[in-house]
Amino acid sequence: MSTDNGIFYIRETEAERLPPPGRSTGVVYWLRANLFSSISNTILTIVTVLFLFWLLPLVYNFLIGKAVFTGTMDDCRVETFGACWVFVARRVNFMLYAFYPIDQYWRPNLVFFILLALVIPLLMPKVPFKLANLIAFLVVFPIVAFILLVGGVFGLEHVPTEKWGGLMLTLVISVVGVCGSFPIGILLALGRRSNLPIFKTLSILTIELWRAVPLITVLFMASVMLPLFVPQGFTVDKLLRAMIGVTIFYGAYMAETIRGGLQALPRGQYEAASALGLNYWKSMIFVVLPQALKFVIPGIVGNFISLVKDTSLVSIIGLFDLLNAINAAGSDAEWASPTKAFTGYAFAIGVFFVLCFSLSRYAKYMEDRLNTGHKR
Amino acid sequence: MAVDTAGRLAPQRTAFYNDPVIRGFLYQGLIILLVAGGAYWLVTNAIINLRAQGKTFGFDFLFNTAGFDIAFKLIPYNRTSTYFDVFKVGLLNTLLVALIGIALSTVLGFFLGISRLSKNWLVANIAAVYVELTRNIPLLLQLFIWYFAVLKAMPSVKQSLNLNNLFYLNGRGLFGPIPIFDEKFVWTFVAFVISLLLAYTVRRWAKLRLEATGKRFPVLITSVLIIVGLTGLVFLISGTQVGWNVPALSGFNFKGGFAAPPELTALVVGLSIYHATFIGENVRAGIQAVSHGQTEAAQSLGLKDNDRLRLVIIPQAMRVIIPPTTSEYLSLTKNSTLGASIAFPELASIFTGTALNQAGRAIEIVGMTMAVYLTFSLITSFLMNIYNARVALVER
Numbered sequence: 001m002s003t004d005n006g007i008f009y010i011r012e013t014e015a016e017r018l019p020p021p022g023r024s025t026g027v028v029y030w031l032r033a034n035l036f037s038s039i040s041n042t043i044l045t046i047v048t049v050l051f052l053f054w055l056l057p058l059v060y061n062f063l064i065g066k067a068v069f070t071g072t073m074d075d076c077r078v079e080t081f082g083a084c085w086v087f088v089a090r091r092v093n094f095m096l097y098a099f100y101p102i103d104q105y106w107r108p109n110l111v112f113f114i115l116l117a118l119v120i121p122l123l124m125p126k127v128p129f130k131l132a133n134l135i136a137f138l139v140v141f142p143i144v145a146f147i148l149l150v151g152g153v154f155g156l157e158h159v160p161t162e163k164w165g166g167l168m169l170t171l172v173i174s175v176v177g178v179c180g181s182f183p184i185g186i187l188l189a190l191g192r193r194s195n196l197p198i199f200k201t202l203s204i205l206t207i208e209l210w211r212a213v214p215l216i217t218v219l220f221m222a223s224v225m226l227p228l229f230v231p232q233g234f235t236v237d238k239l240l241r242a243m244i245g246v247t248i249f250y251g252a253y254m255a256e257t258i259r260g261g262l263q264a265l266p267r268g269q270y271e272a273a274s275a276l277g278l279n280y281w282k283s284m285i286f287v288v289l290p291q292a293l294k295f296v297i298p299g300i301v302g303n304f305i306s307l308v309k310d311t312s313l314v315s316i317i318g319l320f321d322l323l324n325a326i327n328a329a330g331s332d333a334e335w336a337s338p339t340k341a342f343t344g345y346a347f348a349i350g351v352f353f354v355l356c357f358s359l360s361r362y363a364k365y366m367e368d369r370l371n372t373g374h375k376r
Numbered sequence: 377m378a379v380d381t382a383g384r385l386a387p388q389r390t391a392f393y394n395d396p397v398i399r400g401f402l403y404q405g406l407i408i409l410l411v412a413g414g415a416y417w418l419v420t421n422a423i424i425n426l427r428a429q430g431k432t433f434g435f436d437f438l439f440n441t442a443g444f445d446i447a448f449k450l451i452p453y454n455r456t457s458t459y460f461d462v463f464k465v466g467l468l469n470t471l472l473v474a475l476i477g478i479a480l481s482t483v484l485g486f487f488l489g490i491s492r493l494s495k496n497w498l499v500a501n502i503a504a505v506y507v508e509l510t511r512n513i514p515l516l517l518q519l520f521i522w523y524f525a526v527l528k529a530m531p532s533v534k535q536s537l538n539l540n541n542l543f544y545l546n547g548r549g550l551f552g553p554i555p556i557f558d559e560k561f562v563w564t565f566v567a568f569v570i571s572l573l574l575a576y577t578v579r580r581w582a583k584l585r586l587e588a589t590g591k592r593f594p595v596l597i598t599s600v601l602i603i604v605g606l607t608g609l610v611f612l613i614s615g616t617q618v619g620w621n622v623p624a625l626s627g628f629n630f631k632g633g634f635a636a637p638p639e640l641t642a643l644v645v646g647l648s649i650y651h652a653t654f655i656g657e658n659v660r661a662g663i664q665a666v667s668h669g670q671t672e673a674a675q676s677l678g679l680k681d682n683d684r685l686r687l688v689i690i691p692q693a694m695r696v697i698i699p700p701t702t703s704e705y706l707s708l709t710k711n712s713t714l715g716a717s718i719a720f721p722e723l724a725s726i727f728t729g730t731a732l733n734q735a736g737r738a739i740e741i742v743g744m745t746m747a748v749y750l751t752f753s754l755i756t757s758f759l760m761n762i763y764n765a766r767v768a769l770v771e772r
Contacts, residue, residue, distance in 0.1 A: 034497035353513060
């Protein structure tokens with residue numbers, strides 16, 4: 001081998017061999033990369049592990065280790081810090097139904113199972129008959145549920161809403177709020193995007209007014225101010241007033257979420273719908289809304305989660321929702337025990353967490369499913 | 377079919393009721409009639425109802441004696457004070473809770489957001505569990521837990537939890553020391569202000585010099601030295617005595633220092649912990665929103681790690697973090713009304729609750745409360761619009 005000027009270089013001995021790269025699999029590598037990658041990281045890990053060693057036994061002992069599962073309330077009147085599950089077990093009916101007549105429990109139960117039977121297939125993308133399912137849920141179900149819960153017809157005993165309570169009431173307000181706020185939100189969002197100045201102004205005023213005030217003032221308004229604005233001798237049920245308040249309040253939030261979707265949709269879609277000769281409502285229902293709503297499913301479910309959590313506020317105007325029922329269930333001296341309050345709240349945490357966490361997981365699942373863009 | 381001189385089809389005449397412009401007017405006229413009619417109906421009902429109950433509409437009741445006491449107040453108030461005083465006490469308490477809550481939740485939120493992005497698996501996952509747990513549980517339930525299950529279950533005054541004989545925690549609340557300054561402290565304060573101005577001047581000078589010559593100047597260390605040094609020096613020279621008003625057990629309760637009732641502590645802790653979650657998620661989203669290309673671009677420009685964060689990453693992340701965080705502050709302020717459920721005397725609790733029950737002026741009182749929160753909301757969105765206009769991306 002040679003070049004014109006005679007300068008060249010050939011390595012004649014083999015280069016020193018480098019050591020093989022470190023392991024990039026296995027437990028040791030994982031620990032090293034994720035927990036002990038640097039000195040500061042190691043210190044952080046040790047502090048965190050110590051914290052967990054303090055926290056986890058505390059939680060375990062409270063929930064299971066030192067908890068009282070069987071026996072009477074007397075077994076709970078000890079000074080160990082353990083949950084008194086006896087209290088929950090003995091008062092669970094009150095926490096679920098409050099003052100609903102015991103022999104009529106099958107009615108809320110039946111409504112609950114119909115709800116599950118309608119909602120679960122609706123949420124599963126692969127199950128067919130979505131439209132029929134939706135109509136059954138939005139039109140047929142409310143009527144059936146109303147008849148079953150209120151009664152007074154078909155030989156069913158009449159149960160006034162003052163007797164409703166517990167988890168059942170929380171779910172009733174949640175479902176009514178979710179089903180009511182969604183169409184209100186769509187109408188307000190469309191109004192805010194309208195070209196007609198009066199619709200636009202009215203929608204903006206409504207949305208901003210409701211979003212600016214706290215839900216509690218809305219509930220106060222519904223419970224003390226609303227009766228002044230209806231004709232004399234005409235009373236609106238207290239529960240209904242609270243439901244109206246919650247529904248309109250979340251309708252305004254829903255409107256802003258949906259408006260985000262409407263704005264994210266390219267103009268071409270609106271123009272294409274007009275070019276096809278569709279009128280306003282047809283272009284909205286068949287072209288714009290299906291795409292716009294798809295964009296904001298996470299936001300919509302986020303609103304639903306807030307709504308479910310905020311139903312607990314109705315206890316402030318004296319309705320017996322789950323929280324109020326739990327507070328009331330232990331107010332009797334008969335149930336006195338050092339850990340009663342904690343136990344009741346642990347039960348409530350469980351219920352709300354299961355409800356809200358599953359909703360948020362579902363939102364995440366739908367988001368991933370509908371996200372057809374490129375991921376980094 | 378009509379054809380004009382250029383040979384084009386003349387536009388088809390549509391019936392006037394199909395003309396979109398006329399339809400628009402028609403629909404809008406209809407909605408105005410509906411809204412006006414509805415408003416008229418509501419107002420007449422209200423007038424009839426008020427007359428039937430022998431009440432009038434007006435704000436003169438604000439100057440009547442309220443006649444009830446309030447447990448926690450920042451301004452002088454007693455049983456002989458008026459409803460307007462109740463309003464002021466409530467408003468101040470609301471603002472107090474909101475300010476402390478905003479400060480605490482911001483600190484905790486930034487800490488959480490950074491923890492969730494930590495390279496340490498354990499830290500990131502604990503932060504994630506914390507976030508999922510707090511944001512899926514109603515705030516009211518969390519307040520109940522803090523108030524009824526934790527703070528109300530604290531030991532009695534005699535058996536208070538004691539931290540260094542300075543802080544005491546018991547069923548009646550949290551007690552701690554407050555500093556007392558003598559009159560010479562004014563000089564220290566003046567020195568502090570002057571040192572702040574000096575530090576600012578140094579910063580400006582350093583920036584101008586950097587732009588002119590490219591030479592760097594350690595601004596941060598100099599500023600800290602100026603502020604701490606000057607203030608400390610004046611503090612020592614002026615011979616200021618700082619006393620501490622330490623709470624001490626006298627009789628059945630603690631005297632001296634500050635006393636935060638359990639209602640206030642529970643509300644502030646509950647609100648901060650709950651809203652920190654959402655602020656933490658905003659921070660995480662903001663940092664993740666700065667694309668990796670920005671980091672690479674900064675590195676290829678030769679910026680050091682510190683400068684890369686300070687000049688490239690953080691300014692862009694803040695643009696994403698600040699707007700949702702501001703609305704989180706607003707919702708924290710609105711959620712302070714949940715104090716009503718644990719008997720903390722804020723606006724919704726004493727004014728919309730107690731005062732309304734006594735005076736029976738539903739329309740006026742609910743209206744005033746709503747106006748207060750509407751004002752908060754308008755101020756926030758006004759500030760937000762200014763900020764957004766300042767930081768908006770400049771595009772073609």
